[in-house]
Amino acid sequence: MNIPLTIKKTQMGLKEKKFSAVELVDAYLARINTFDKELNSFITVSDEHAYREAGDVDKSIKELGKEAFLKYPLLGVCVAHKDVFLTKSIRTTAASKVLENYIPAYSATVVKKMADAGSITLGKTNCDAWAHGSSGENSDFGPSKNPWDKEYVPGGSSSGSGVALAANFALIATGTDTCGSVRLPANYCCLFGLKPTYGSVSRYGVVAMASSLDSIGHLARSTEDIEKVFLVTKGLDQKDSTLAERNFQISKTKLRLGIAKEFFTEGLDEEVKNSVLASANFFEKNGFEVKEVSMPYTKYGISVYYIVQPAEVSSNLGRYDGIRYGGERKRFADEAKRRIMLGTYVLSSGYYDAYYLKAMKVRSKIIEDVQKVFENVDVLIAPVTPTPPFKLGEKVNNPLKMYLTDIFAATANLSGIPSLAIPCGFTKTGLPLGFQLMGPKFSEPLLFKLGKLYEDWTNWKPKVASLST
Amino acid sequence: MHIAKLANLQVKKSEVEKFSRELSVVISYFDELNGVDTSDIQPTSQTTGLENVLREDDLETEGSLNLQETLSGTESICNDYFKVPGILEERSDK
Numbered sequence: 209m210n211i212p213l214t215i216k217k218t219q220m221g222l223k224e225k226k227f228s229a230v231e232l233v234d235a236y237l238a239r240i241n242t243f244d245k246e247l248n249s250f251i252t253v254s255d256e257h258a259y260r261e262a263g264d265v266d267k268s269i270k271e272l273g274k275e276a277f278l279k280y281p282l283l284g285v286c287v288a289h290k291d292v293f294l295t296k297s298i299r300t301t302a303a304s305k306v307l308e309n310y311i312p313a314y315s316a317t318v319v320k321k322m323a324d325a326g327s328i329t330l331g332k333t334n335c336d337a338w339a340h341g342s343s344g345e346n347s348d349f350g351p352s353k354n355p356w357d358k359e360y361v362p363g364g365s366s367s368g369s370g371v372a373l374a375a376n377f378a379l380i381a382t383g384t385d386t387c388g389s390v391r392l393p394a395n396y397c398c399l400f401g402l403k404p405t406y407g408s409v410s411r412y413g414v415v416a417m418a419s420s421l422d423s424i425g426h427l428a429r430s431t432e433d434i435e436k437v438f439l440v441t442k443g444l445d446q447k448d449s450t451l452a453e454r455n456f457q458i459s460k461t462k463l464r465l466g467i468a469k470e471f472f473t474e475g476l477d478e479e480v481k482n483s484v485l486a487s488a489n490f491f492e493k494n495g496f497e498v499k500e501v502s503m504p505y506t507k508y509g510i511s512v513y514y515i516v517q518p519a520e521v522s523s524n525l526g527r528y529d530g531i532r533y534g535g536e537r538k539r540f541a542d543e544a545k546r547r548i549m550l551g552t553y554v555l556s557s558g559y560y561d562a563y564y565l566k567a568m569k570v571r572s573k574i575i576e577d578v579q580k581v582f583e584n585v586d587v588l589i590a591p592v593t594p595t596p597p598f599k600l601g602e603k604v605n606n607p608l609k610m611y612l613t614d615i616f617a618a619t620a621n622l623s624g625i626p627s628l629a630i631p632c633g634f635t636k637t638g639l640p641l642g643f644q645l646m647g648p649k650f651s652e653p654l655l656f657k658l659g660k661l662y663e664d665w666t667n668w669k670p671k672v673a674s675l676s677t
Numbered sequence: 678m679h680i681a682k683l684a685n686l687q688v689k690k691s692e693v694e695k696f697s698r699e700l701s702v703v704i705s706y707f708d709e710l711n712g713v714d715t716s717d718i719q720p721t722s723q724t725t726g727l728e729n730v731l732r733e734d735d736l737e738t739e740g741s742l743n744l745q746e747t748l749s750g751t752e753s754i755c756n757d758y759f760k761v762p763g764i765l766e767e768r769s770d771k
Contacts (some may be wrong), residue, residue, distance in 0.1 A: 313746035320685060409723045420723045447740070449730035450723070506682030511707045523716060531761050533750025540688050543688055550700055552684040563707060570713050608702050624724030 224632030229265035249371035288378035316413025333368030355673035363396030370397035390615025391629035406624035414466035418520035431659030466585030495622035509618030515567035522551030
């Protein structure tokens with residue numbers, strides 16, 4: 209069977225009885241079995257679990273007919289969860305040998321909400337261990353390969369989630385974005401990726417990386433699908449105390465799109481730059497006011513991020529003592545060790561003021577920049593990364609160079625605003641290109657509106673890479 | 678070595694040189710922050726603006742783990758307790 213590429217088409221197929229949910233799972237698992245040995249996007253495939261859920265989906269459709277899709281908005285949607293989302297009775301490793309044999313006793317809020325809405329869990333996707341990385345190469349289970357060109361990285365840390373969608377192994381994939389970890393694989397795999405407002409989606413049951421930055425997002429092949437999943441995952445759960453719900457009014461007057469000059473500096477690849485500016489042109493042609501703006505402190509984002517994040521990492525990974533679950537601390541691989549030590553250093557007495565406190569203050573300056581800019585524009589357009597996908601192995605021996613991959617992602621995480629990564633084409637050599645739209649806190653409805661408009665203007669079609677064995 | 682000890686990590690002697698070299702490069706990069714005037718700036722530790730978010734202190738049975746679930750993640754169990762490494766030693770002067 210031809211696997212549909214969107215939620216709408218999948219549910220239409222189920223409604224019209226072109227295929228059953230069990231047959232859909234058959235089709236995905238067949239592709240995974242054929243192609244994933246090489247791409248390495250799944251750490252665990254939960255076939256038994258998937259067939260049980262698919263059986264339930266088919267039963268609901270039989271009993272309720274079309275009503276079933278109103279009651280369960282994600283009915284029949286086959287999902288791959290990043291392996292940092294706890295899944296009850298399905299192994300969850302965070303791609304680290306420390307949790308190699310960990311089987312959670314409960315599920316993350318997001319996993320539960322999606323399952324309650326009718327989704328089917330196909331398995332757990334590979335990622336940089338503990339979500340530490342920008343390329344997927346820090347996984348203790350081996351790197352994932354980019355289906356668009358297997359010599360290139362798929363972007364990280366939600367690497368397997370990007371690969372699983374680009375290879376058509378699943379319809380939706382979840383991810384976490386602490387500094388680009390959803391947007392980067394979306395950008396490198398020709399997908400849409402949402403980093404929601406900090407505090408809009410529960411982090412409960414997701415392995416914590418840096419608690420003041422972690423955002424729980426997902427990847428899909430259209431804005432519409434991103435929105436459909438967000439409407440299920442967002443909202444209070446009485447478990448994560450950072451959650452809030454706010455209404456957002458989209459301004460009725462001419463919308464203003466900002467281009468921050470700090471995101472278009474030296475070191476930005478020409479093809480990336482031109483594709484983002486060409487995308488901005490579409491907005492201008494369609495009645496948006498496009499303005500150049502300045503956010504002078506955003507250029508310090510990486511320094512601030514690589515102080516705040518390891519500090520929080522060193523604290524969050526302190527709990528892994530191998531007593532209640534998981535293995536011993538000696539199983540941590542190099543990148544986790546680096547970040548734990550870096551965090552311990554910037555928090556240690558004598559260095560706290562110079563590094564951690566200073567970073568928290570510069571973070572305030574970056575937030576001021578963001579607040580000011582949204583007085584003048586409604587939304588910002590920016591590149592997701594400075595370059596198109598890079599080759600496997602290219603940056604592994606140079607942590608600083610790897611860290612700088614995240615430079616354009618940092619602003620959204622440090623200030624808590626949402627960002628939607630949108631694909632916009634390919635380089636001359638066939639590698640995916642894209643851009644991100646950032647809006648004020650809780651402006652997801654605006655980002656979705658603009659994403660859909662952009663898809664309409666460009667007649668965008670959901671894409672997967674063609675694979676051969 | 679001292680940092681690794683503080684972080685409760687075992688780092689081999691051969692690794693110390695590598696990590697020191699890599700992390701020094703990263704820490705030197707942070708020097709750019711010295712150029713930012715942050716006098717009179719309040720530090721940001723979180724972005725929600727929320728404080729003291731509380732819920733009713735009701736027993737939540739759905740979110741509670743039973744004994745079997747609680748112990749499901751470990752193999753070192755003794756009489757339904759977690760077995761932990763000893764921290765007390767017998768006095769040698771007795």
